[in-house]
Amino acid sequence: MERTRWYKDAVIYQIYPRSFCDSNGDGIGDIRGIISKLDYLKELGVTCVWLSPCYKSPNDDNGYDISNYRDIMDEFGTLEDWQEMVDGMHARGIKLVMDLVVNHTSDEHEWFKQSRSSKDNPYRDYYFWRKGRGKDGKKPPNNWSSRFSGSAWEYDETTGEFYLHLFSKKQPDLNWDNPKVRQEVADICNYWFEKGVDGFRCDVIIYISKEAGLPNGKFNPMLCGDEHFVIGPHYHEYIHELYEKSWSKYDCMTVGEGQGIKRKDAESMVAEDREELDCIFTFEHQECDAVLTAVPRPFKLSRLKKILNNWQHLPDNCWNSLFLENHDYSRSLPRFGKVEYRKQVAKMLAIVMQCQKGTPYVYQGEEIGMSNIEGLDRKDYKDIVSINIYDLAKKIFPPLVPVVRWALRKRARDNARTPMQWSAAENAGFTTGTPWMMVNPNYTEVNVEQQQGDPDSILNFYKKMIAYRKGNEVIRYGTFEEYYPKSEKIFCYERNYNGKRLFIVASFSDKNVSFKVPKGYAFKSSKLVLNNYDDAPVALSSYVLRPYEAVVYEVE
Ligand code: GLC
Ligand code: CA
Numbered sequence: 064m065e066r067t068r069w070y071k072d073a074v075i076y077q078i079y080p081r082s083f084c085d086s087n088g089d090g091i092g093d094i095r096g097i098i099s100k101l102d103y104l105k106e107l108g109v110t111c112v113w114l115s116p117c118y119k120s121p122n123d124d125n126g127y128d129i130s131n132y133r134d135i136m137d138e139f140g141t142l143e144d145w146q147e148m149v150d151g152m153h154a155r156g157i158k159l160v161m162d163l164v165v166n167h168t169s170d171e172h173e174w175f176k177q178s179r180s181s182k183d184n185p186y187r188d189y190y191f192w193r194k195g196r197g198k199d200g201k202k203p204p205n206n207w208s209s210r211f212s213g214s215a216w217e218y219d220e221t222t223g224e225f226y227l228h229l230f231s232k233k234q235p236d237l238n239w240d241n242p243k244v245r246q247e248v249a250d251i252c253n254y255w256f257e258k259g260v261d262g263f264r265c266d267v268i269i270y271i272s273k274e275a276g277l278p279n280g281k282f283n284p285m286l287c288g289d290e291h292f293v294i295g296p297h298y299h300e301y302i303h304e305l306y307e308k309s310w311s312k313y314d315c316m317t318v319g320e321g322q323g324i325k326r327k328d329a330e331s332m333v334a335e336d337r338e339e340l341d342c343i344f345t346f347e348h349q350e351c352d353a354v355l356t357a358v359p360r361p362f363k364l365s366r367l368k369k370i371l372n373n374w375q376h377l378p379d380n381c382w383n384s385l386f387l388e389n390h391d392y393s394r395s396l397p398r399f400g401k402v403e404y405r406k407q408v409a410k411m412l413a414i415v416m417q418c419q420k421g422t423p424y425v426y427q428g429e430e431i432g433m434s435n436i437e438g439l440d441r442k443d444y445k446d447i448v449s450i451n452i453y454d455l456a457k458k459i460f461p462p463l464v465p466v467v468r469w470a471l472r473k474r475a476r477d478n479a480r481t482p483m484q485w486s487a488a489e490n491a492g493f494t495t496g497t498p499w500m501m502v503n504p505n506y507t508e509v510n511v512e513q514q515q516g517d518p519d520s521i522l523n524f525y526k527k528m529i530a531y532r533k534g535n536e537v538i539r540y541g542t543f544e545e546y547y548p549k550s551e552k553i554f555c556y557e558r559n560y561n562g563k564r565l566f567i568v569a570s571f572s573d574k575n576v577s578f579k580v581p582k583g584y585a586f587k588s589s590k591l592v593l594n595n596y597d598d599a600p601v602a603l604s605s606y607v608l609r610p611y612e613a614v615v616y617e618v619e
Contacts, residue, residue, distance in 0.1 A: 076424075083427055084483060094145055112152060207291075262316035271298060271301060392476070595613050
């Protein structure tokens with residue numbers, strides 16, 4: 064099957080179904096809710112949806128723990144609803160990328176139930192089972208840590224052995240060294256392709272191959288063991304096999320999650336001739352204001368620019384992903400600007416991200432400038448990661464609790480998972496019942512309905528931005544050259560394709576910043592194409608950028 068690589072021209076909208084739209088008043092977003100918003104997506108102009116997991120799941124990690132890969136979560140609806148959704152998307156020219164969560168399953172998946180039942184069960188080897196260490200055999204087999212805190216091993220009474228779980232103990236890791244497991248994964252992909260899916264976002268795919276013998280890791284409290292399974296010994300081989308058995312047979316896209324991946328590794332993961340993944344999400348820029356994406360540190364613009372610039376220089380046979388938000392990070396607005404300047408900051412961030420080379424992702428609510436939620440208490444947090452960290456601090460060292468509170472307020476994943484703000488009606492129009500998690504109280508001001516009626520809104524700007532990208536060759540193919548890389552206030556770059564140039568300048572400051580057009584710029588004529596204030600300088604020279612001002616010029 065010929066790969067048209069349609070994703071290079073796509074703008075992808077991520078839906079976190081639990082928080083998107085509730086159709087039946089049980090407080091939980093669902094597929095019929097999504098169906099009711101398809102026209103909204105079409106109007107926004109996005110051409111593809113990435114849907115976070117909607118498969119059967121006991122929801123220990125909100126669907127990232129799957130108990131049946133071939134059916135839909137009861138709370139979200141049925142396979143028939145799903146089919147109607149995908150048909151409705153296709154009818155509107157929107158493709159669908161589903162989440163593929165196959166580093167692990169739920170412990171409630173049939174394979175795991177079988178696997179844990181006895182040592183000689185045919186499914187035993189679908190997972191990693193090992194004897195414990197120590198006299199009583201009750202010490203974990205090695206020192207690897209779970210990404211969700213604590214040991215990555217859980218003791219299981221039935222057979223007196225431990226199983227490996229790099230995430231929660233309800234998410235046992237699949238053993239990809241078993242060819243049957245790899246065949247199952249290919250079959251699952253093909254099952255959904257046959258139903259009309261257009262691709263997969265591959266969850267923590269870089270962890271699938273573990274080093275033989277599962278050796279102890281170097282000391283590292285949070286990520287111990289990484290060096291033994293991040294792009295492990297058989298990673299490339301297994302992914303290529305999956306490509307051959309499934310992905311190559313459809314005109315699809317695949318994007319892998321790439322925590323800890325540097326540009327050099329990325330090249331070996333996504334170069335077209337390798338026939339593996341099409342692109343990845345790097346986490347590097349998510350760490351410009353946090354250590355390990357979780358512990359806040361002051362934001363430094365030069366750090367962000369350096370990382371993005373580096374990724375803009377991926378070789379031509381690789382493709383890049385552009386994103387600031389998803390369901391695993393707090394909202395971008397308060398991270399990169401002051402919320403008082405909501406409109407300017409949100410539009411400015413859209414400009415600097417979407418004028419780069421690569422496929423942009425818009426996470427639900429980003430297009431209306433949703434921001435973090437204030438005042439969550441222990442009882443309001445719903446994410447297993449937030450809850451684990453909070454309870455751990457309380458247990459081992461209570462004076463740490465205020466620090467954890469502070470870090471969670473800034474970084475908790477819950478911030479991005481508050482219900483979508485559709486209107487100023489009760490519960491932001493998300494549900495007629497009681498929402499599964501708190502709605503951000505700012506919904507009375509920040510909501511879709513209000514912004515639809517305001518020509519100057521963030522939402523209408525996103526429509527303009529997305530429309531501007533479409534079919535724009537400079538954006539698709541152009542080179543990327545940065546100016547003033549050391550500036551802590553200004554992000555300025557140029558895209559150039561066959562003499563057609565785009566000039567982008569954006570301020571990350573809440574004060575006026577004077578700006579000088581880079582030397583050697585001879586503007587015969589330049590046309591203002593995007594900006595985030597009512598007016599903008601007509602032609603480029605030196606001028607003062609207002610707080611968070613961003614402009615894009617086409618230069619001949
Ligand atoms: C990915 C998902 C995240 C999930 C984890 C475990 O990082 O994006 O939400 O918790 O994998 O599946
Ligand atoms: Ca519902």
